[in-house]
Amino acid sequence: MDSLRMDGKVALVTGVANHRSIAWAIAKALHAAGATLVFTYQGERLKEGVEELAGSLGSELVLPCDVTDEEEVAAVARSIEESHGRLHGLVHSIAFAKREELAGSYLDTSPEGFRIAQDISAYSLVTLCRHAAPLLSVEGGSVVALTYLGSERVVPHYNVMGIAKASLEAGIRYLAYDLGPKKIRVNGVSAGPIKTLASRAIAGFNDMLAHVEARAPLRRNVEVSEVAQAAAFLLSDLASGITGEVLYVDAGYHVMGM
Numbered sequence: 001m002d003s004l005r006m007d008g009k010v011a012l013v014t015g016v017a018n019h020r021s022i023a024w025a026i027a028k029a030l031h032a033a034g035a036t037l038v039f040t041y042q043g044e045r046l047k048e049g050v051e052e053l054a055g056s057l058g059s060e061l062v063l064p065c066d067v068t069d070e071e072e073v074a075a076v077a078r079s080i081e082e083s084h085g086r087l088h089g090l091v092h093s094i095a096f097a098k099r100e101e102l103a104g105s106y107l108d109t110s111p112e113g114f115r116i117a118q119d120i121s122a123y124s125l126v127t128l129c130r131h132a133a134p135l136l137s138v139e140g141g142s143v144v145a146l147t148y149l150g151s152e153r154v155v156p157h158y159n160v161m162g163i164a165k166a167s168l169e170a171g172i173r174y175l176a177y178d179l180g181p182k183k184i185r186v187n188g189v190s191a192g193p194i195k196t197l198a199s200r201a202i203a204g205f206n207d208m209l210a211h212v213e214a215r216a217p218l219r220r221n222v223e224v225s226e227v228a229q230a231a232a233f234l235l236s237d238l239a240s241g242i243t244g245e246v247l248y249v250d251a252g253y254h255v256m257g258m
């Protein structure tokens with residue numbers, strides 16, 4: 001039987017900003033499953049903190065990567081090729097929109113705000129997959145991207161990020177088709193609201209938490225560890241037949257009609 005164990009497997013984890021990041025919870029779950037981890041961070045400001053977190057899991061390879069800089073993404077792939085020669089997992093846990101676009105109405109979205117949200121939150125999955133594919137195809141691999149229900153339902157204030165997540169989810173399906181023949185699976189985890197650096201930028205975020213707690217079938221919000229376990233499952237061989245899928249880890253909130 002296939003296993004959740006990932007001993008001898010190498011995974012690249014993007015999007016760790018601090019110990020609250022969903023990417024960090026996923027890293028801990030992958031480490032517990034035995035995987036060797038490579039981390040990226042965006043900007044010098046985060047370097048020390050991510051190196052410290054990575055070090056606590058015994059990871060030495062911590063690389064700079066702004067996903068809008070294709071040369072930096074290519075350099076990450078080259079470093080992994082030199083150090084490990086292959087990759088089994090890729091975690092895309094990256095999103096950004098200008099704070100002013102995450103308040104007020106979607107109608108007021110600026111062309112630049114739209115472009116930035118799409119570039120960083122959706123197109124980045126294409127860039128990362130293109131550069132990681134040769135490494136992921138060596139022994140077969142799995143890509144997981146983090147998404148949110150605002151892609152398909154109107155969540156007030158989520159605005160331009162909802163449109164970026166819709167694009168990300170469509171991208172997951174097209175990439176699953178393109179990369180399937182290379183033994184690479186591509187899936188999404190749609191997480192319920194969790195307090196992190198990124199979510200704090202969304203106006204009325206605490207109201208979202210209260211709303212989910214009152215209405216979700218489980219009558220609570222999800223723990224970040226629950227999102228991480230689902231991501232680890234999709235990255236593991238237990239999910240070997242699953243690709244192009246979005247798995248909801250939201251205490252069931254998405255099934256509700258009202």
Ligand code: NAP
Nearest residue numbers: 015016017021022042066067094095146193194196197198
């Ligand atoms: P987070 O800790 O703030 O993580 C977001 C990460 O994206 C940060 O590490 C951030 O780095 C990085 N990033 C932004 N622009 C980047 C760029 N140009 N290049 C490389 N990295 C960049 O927040 P999070 O909540 O864990 O978010 C992770 C993912 O989960 C996102 O895709 C988010 O949409 C998704 N998600 C979150 C929730 C939630 O409620 N928290 C729910 C569903 C889905 P900087 O800090 O340097 O900008």
